[in-house]
Ligand SMILES: [Fe+2]
């Protein structure tokens with residue numbers, strides 16, 4: 001069975017694929033294309049429920065808490081002032097993107113700019129964030145956390161994954177991603 005860090009690294013690849021869709025859909029608007037509000041609603045839904053609730057949920061509830069507890073001030077700084085701040089900033093971008101999308105739906109032309117600015121701000125932020133986790137944060141955890149703690153993180157993550165699987169969460173969002181890729185890439 002894959003360990004929790006392997007699962008989270010795989011989720012990063014799905015999230016990065018969504019970021020590519022966001023970039024291409026934004027470029028289409030730039031080039032004069034119409035905003036498909038339902039597609040942007042789906043992209044925001046993917047970010048909020050798959051990238052944030054499902055993926056960041058595991059990081060925050062299971063892995064990061066153990067890093068803060070067991071790996072000293074350097075880990076605390078890296079997590080509390082780095083990763084968690086970036087998760088929050090991502091939420092702010094999405095909330096502003098959603099507000100802009102509502103205004104676009106009402107016919108406000110200028111709000112297209114706020115929609116693109118916020119989803120692209122999110123895409124830059126998350127690409128950098130994911131690279132940092134893959135190369136620094138997760139490797140730090142794997143090397144430094146005691147084996148028994150890593151096993152505890154795995155057990156909690158596996159339970160969480162199974163509950164989500166029963167609700168069909170992973171399949172729902174990966175199918176959504178594939179539909180958006182087929183349309184935009
Ligand atoms: Fe993260």
Ligand SMILES: [Fe+2]
Nearest residue numbers: 055059130133
């Ligand atoms: Fe992550």
